[in-house]
Amino acid sequence: MLKNILLGYLNYRPMTGYELKQALDTSTSFFWHAHHSQIYTTLRQMEKDGLVTSTQKAEDDALRRRVYDITDEGRNDLRQWLETPMSEVSHVKEEFLVRIFFSGQRDPQKVLAELHEQHKLHTQALDNYQNLRECMPAHEHSTLKGTRDHIFWNLTLEMGFLYEKMYLEWLEMAIKSVEQT
Amino acid sequence: MLKNILLGYLNYRPMTGYELKQALDTSTSFFWHAHHSQIYTTLRQMEKDGLVTSTQKAEDDALRRRVYDITDEGRNDLRQWLETPMSEVSHVKEEFLVRIFFSGQRDPQKVLAELHEQHKLHTQALDNYQNLRECMPAHEHSTLKGTRDHIFWNLTLEMGFLYEKMYLEWLEMAIKSVEQT
DNA sequence: CAGACCATGTAAAACGTTACATGATTCC
DNA sequence: GGAATCATGTAACGTTTTACATGGTCTG
Numbered sequence: 570m571l572k573n574i575l576l577g578y579l580n581y582r583p584m585t586g587y588e589l590k591q592a593l594d595t596s597t598s599f600f601w602h603a604h605h606s607q608i609y610t611t612l613r614q615m616e617k618d619g620l621v622t623s624t625q626k627a628e629d630d631a632l633r634r635r636v637y638d639i640t641d642e643g644r645n646d647l648r649q650w651l652e653t654p655m656s657e658v659s660h661v662k663e664e665f666l667v668r669i670f671f672s673g674q675r676d677p678q679k680v681l682a683e684l685h686e687q688h689k690l691h692t693q694a695l696d697n698y699q700n701l702r703e704c705m706p707a708h709e710h711s712t713l714k715g716t717r718d719h720i721f722w723n724l725t726l727e728m729g730f731l732y733e734k735m736y737l738e739w740l741e742m743a744i745k746s747v748e749q750t
Numbered sequence: 751m752l753k754n755i756l757l758g759y760l761n762y763r764p765m766t767g768y769e770l771k772q773a774l775d776t777s778t779s780f781f782w783h784a785h786h787s788q789i790y791t792t793l794r795q796m797e798k799d800g801l802v803t804s805t806q807k808a809e810d811d812a813l814r815r816r817v818y819d820i821t822d823e824g825r826n827d828l829r830q831w832l833e834t835p836m837s838e839v840s841h842v843k844e845e846f847l848v849r850i851f852f853s854g855q856r857d858p859q860k861v862l863a864e865l866h867e868q869h870k871l872h873t874q875a876l877d878n879y880q881n882l883r884e885c886m887p888a889h890e891h892s893t894l895k896g897t898r899d900h901i902f903w904n905l906t907l908e909m910g911f912l913y914e915k916m917y918l919e920w921l922e923m924a925i926k927s928v929e930q931t
Numbered sequence: 932c933a934g935a936c937c938a939t940g941t942a943a944a945a946c947g948t949t950a951c952a953t954g955a956t957t958c959c
Numbered sequence: 960g961g962a963a964t965c966a967t968g969t970a971a972c973g974t975t976t977t978a979c980a981t982g983g984t985c986t987g
Contacts, residue, residue, distance in 0.1 A: 570845060570848070570974085571974080571975090573848065573852075574848055574852075577848075577851070577852035580852075585938080585939095586938080586939070586940095587937070587938050587939080590938095596851075597848070597851060599842060599847075600842055600843065600844040600847035600848060600851070601842075601843055601844070601847075601848055602841050602843075603975080604975075604976065604977085605938090605939080605940090606939095606940075606941080606942095606975090606976080606977085606978095607974080607975060607976080609938095609939060609940060609941095610940085610941085611974095613940095633938065633939060633940090633982090633983090634937090634938065634939090635938090635939080647852075651849065651852065651853065651856055652856075652860070654860070654863065654864045654867065655845065655846055655849065655864065655867075655868070656867060656871075657871065658846070658868065658871050658872060658875065659843070659844045659845045659846050660783050661780060661781055661842075661913070662781065662782055662783075662840070662843070663781040663782070663840045664751060664836065664840045665836055665839070665840050666780075666781035666782075666906050666909060667751070667754065667755055667758075667778070667781060667782055668832065668836065669902050669905055669906055670758070670777075670778060670781070670902055670903065670906045671754075671755075671758035671761075671828075671832065671902070672832065672902045673897055673898045673899030673900075673901070673902050674898075674899075675832055675833075677898075679833070679835070682835065683835045683836065686835065686836075686837060687836070687839065690837075690838065690839050691839060694839065716854055717854045717855075717858075717931060718854030718855075719854075720854070720927060720928070720931065721850050721851055721852070721853045721854050722851065723927075724850055724920075724923075724924050724927060725847050725850055725851045727920065727923065728847060728920050731916050731919065731920055732842075732916065734916075735912050735913065735915075735916040738912065739905075739908065739909050739912055742905075742908065743905050746901060746904075746905060747901070750898060750901065751946085752946085752947090766966080766967095767966080767967070767968095768965070768966055768967080771966095784947080785947075785948065785949085786966090786967080786968090787947090787948080787949085787950095787967095787968075787969080787970095788946080788947060788948080790966095790967060790968060790969095791968085791969085792946095794968095814954090814955090814966065814967060814968090815965090815966065815967090816966090816967080
């Protein structure tokens with residue numbers, strides 16, 4: 570899966586592993602994240618498999634920056650993946666909900682504290698999306714020439730926003746529910 | 751993580767691997783799932799680690815049913831895990847959103863078809879939660895003696911419901927957005 | 932010159948998926 | 960007797976996390 574994301578980014582332009590890590594941390598982090606160690610090793614594997622090529626930025630580059638570029642084979646691979654539709658829903662894995670599910674015998678005060686902490690964190694996440702959303706210029710009138718990318722970027726951003734809003738709503742309900750015990 | 755879920759269930763009552771798989775598939779599947787192969791191997795590992803014990807249901811049981819029971823050490827382990835609060839938000843991994851993010855160059859008709867397919871699947875999921883919700887008797891007046899478990903079970907069920915509702919809302923927005931292209 | 936950030940890697944362990952494998956019971 | 964479901968496992972493979980490891984650059 571990480572492979573597809575890296576190909577997706579490299580399809581826009583050549584990038585280093587470090588830049589890809591940053592791209593994942595900012596743009597894609599809501600729905601996929603990865604540690605740098607995995608990114609670097611996956612890139613090397615992809616190079617072996619002929620999906621990307623890499624070159625040192627300059628022969629004497631002290632930072633040893635290695636720029637990756639997608640190959641035709643890589644582009645094919647990416648297209649193939651995108652053209653094969655998903656026919657299931659992605660499986661959710663939410664540790665916090667597991668904790669809640671098994672919280673019947675915990676001290677209610679401690680559960681409440683944890684719910685409040687999550688509320689704080691999800692509020693921060695929501696603020697983040699709200700800012701990003703406001704920063705987004707009216708794409709309708711600006712850069713729409715030739716590319717429809719922004720439509721889809723906005724859609725995923727909007728999902729992040731809706732998700733956090735829904736999560737906060739639920740947390741507030743949960744807090745009330747536990748308080749009434 | 752799977753370990754904690756299995757301990758959580760076994761803390762209610764002794765169960766076989768098969769029953770645990772069913773419990774995961776019905777109660778917990780919205781926020782955690784696992785294949786039977788992983789469940790059986792994890793149970794064996796937990797037995798080695800002294801967190802559970804296992805016994806054959808009957809010496810001549812042709813079905814080789816093996817019943818697992820939690821030990822004191824297992825109960826400790828579970829308590830410890832529950833008492834250590836989470837101070838981050840769980841990371842989401844949604845393959846479908848990755849696909850949408852990189853869909854700028856796909857045939858819009860194919861993207862639409864995929865969005866409609868997801869809409870169908872998430873509608874089914876929502877119906878499921880709605881049924882479960884209606885089946886839940888008014889716990890307030892029934893089994894509340896001694897256990898607060900149902901409060902938390904209902905909360906996770908409610909989250910499943912809200913999540914699917916939000917997802918459908920987003921899908922409808924996404925469909926409109928792509929149609930207008 | 933210290934601290935933040937740039938930049939890349941290896942290795943081991945943990946976790947998760949897929950495929951293979953087997954055989955019993957139950958209901959029609 | 961055939962199909963669905965009960966019931967448990969192993970092995971290979973692939974993915975992800977965690978810890979270790981190193982050194983350069985840039986800003987105040």
